[in-house]
Amino acid sequence: MSWLQDPVTIQCLYIVAFALFIYGLMGLTGPRTAVRGNLLAAVGMGIAILATALTPGMGNWWLILLGVALGTAIGVPAARKVKMTAMPQMVALFNGVGGGAVALVAWVEFRQSHGFADEPAHVSIATLFAALIGSISFWGSNVAFGKLQEILPGKPISVGRLQQPLNLLLLVIGVACGVVVVAGGTSEWLMAGILVSSALLGLMVVLPIGGADMPVVISLLNALTGLSAAATGIALDNTALIVAGMIVGASGTILTNLMAKAMNRSIPAIVAGGFGGTGGPGPAGPTDKTVRQTSASDAAIQMSYARQVVVVPGYGMAVAQAQHAVREMAKELESKGVAVYYAIHPVAGRMPGHMNVLLAEADVPYDHLKEMEEINGEFARTDVALVIGANDVTNPAAHTDPSSPIYGMPILNVNESKSVIVLKRGMSPGFAGVDNDLYYDSRTSMLFGDAKKSVAAVVEELRAL
Structure with a gap:
């Protein structure tokens, strides 16, 4: 038996792998260290596979290599695309x-x-x-x-x-x-x-x-x-x-x-199941309620004269791939002396960290990303809250309507802002299938259309001011 197949060597390799697993997981707790954490965990898994392969009597090497090749051929392109x-x-x-x-x-x-x-x-x-x-x-x-x-x-x-x-x-x-x-x-x-x-x-x-x-x-x-x-x-x-x-x-x-x-x-x-419909097309909203519409130029004027703007990203922003346009808009506002922050709900975008990753990809400063507990106290001092494709996580019914399926769910207190602009394609409900009372608030105006195009239009208007 070679020294590589010695039980002590194999156990040492496992210990190194486990340490990398743990350090990798620790790295995933923040956007700055997430990529490094992934790489450390991947290296750890590679070492663990090597240690297992070195174990005497592992079996048919050709089958093992075939499995690794098939997994790599399927997994890597899928993850990249x-x-x-x-x-x-x-x-x-x-x-x-x-x-x-x-x-x-x-x-x-x-x-x-x-x-x-x-x-x-x-x-x-x-x-x-x-x-x-x-x-x-x-x-x-x-x-x-x-x-x-x-x-x-x-x-x-x-x-x-x-x-x-x-x-x-x-x-x-x-x-x-x-x-x-x-x-x-x-x-x-x-x-x-x-x-x-x-x-x-x-x-x-x-x-x-x-x-x-x-x-x-x-x-x-x-x-x-x-x-x-x-x-x-x-x-x-x-x-x-x-x-x-x-x-x-x-x-x-x-x-x-x-x-x-x-x-x-x-x-x-x-x-046990029970609630949660689909995020697809739904009812156009109650017939006894009306919404106020706005334009890109009006939204630009409103935000350019604001002291503080809070962007609330959701799954709609992710679908439209609007994060880079949002970053450009924030730069224009900041050049005019407007403070811009981003309110992140723990489950926005269907999975934790979804919004953080998208905004980090657009080079949004990490210190501008505010978690729900940190930003909720700021909405009362916010001049404009810009909601981009976020539905259920901004619905005031979670606080005000005991009959609502989402009643009691912690939400972003967007409705406390002095003014709210909502970017959406239409009036369809969110993923929970629940109509959003925020859209009918007297302080809310709707800018309908594709989020990326709408934000790009706002950017052009800001540059023209």
Whole structure:
């Protein structure tokens, strides 16, 4: 055995990899260090793969190389070409692939060990847990992808009152099959029962959840995938899988909890389904309410004489790719002595950090990006709040209408500004399918059209002043 395949060398490589995982994750806590954090974590994963490959008896190297080549050929172009607006869908897909891989590994281990005939109880339990959770994550993530990509309807799809009893029945079937296997059952039909029941459970749990809750669901499924990977690591006695899986599981759980709190929703309530339609075309708004329209020239005049302007970006800005035009507008305003800040809601843009990444891409200074808790106290002193494609996170109904599905959700207090200008294509509701009361406020004016074109027109008007 060469020194490279010495167990001590392999464990040392794993320790280096884990350190890079942790430092990489720490780097993701801020825009300035996020790129470096990604690179550190990627290097750590590369070292972990190398250490695993050096383990004696790894198997067929040609199959390993073929898998690496196929994964690289698919993953790299997909990651490079995907638009930021489609990032949540890609996260759902990649997360689902991880869960599916774990489920397949569990199936292979079951077959090779003849139903865990000679394996310790902890190995069989961990493997069966990985199969159950991995299959749920794979199929649930595919449903989440379909809803975000609008292949499936964003509205909840359920079987009514039978939904929860059916979910419970599927869970019982999967667990019962696992108990029989641990007790000594070796029939492949038992493993098939686990995989099929958990697949149906993954579908039946996510289908009734509305599109507005889908980012939280993706985060939850990501945490489950991490836990299933850690369980697989226990079964295979692979330190890399155990540590990486637990990091993903723990961080995913924390993120899920933070996102749920940001929407004032409990995780059990989200899993139970219930609200959240689609961000597509919706009703044109109540017939007894009217809106005031404005023009690019009026908006430019209003902002140029302001002391402070707060830009509130949302998913509409991301779709229009208007971040660079917004930065140009901010430069023009700042040259006229206007203070410009950006209000960032924790779940704006379908995923945490979405707006931060887009604005950082346009070279917006980091100290101008203000989190919700920091900026909400400033709206009362703000002359103009410019809302660009943000819907649910600016809806005053979250504070004023107890009958609203989003009542109690923390929002940006845009309605406290002296004046509000909203950039939207039309009057369709947000991703939660709820009409926005802000649009009918007497201090609000609407500038309809593509956000990028509208902001560009405002920039031209500012330059002409």
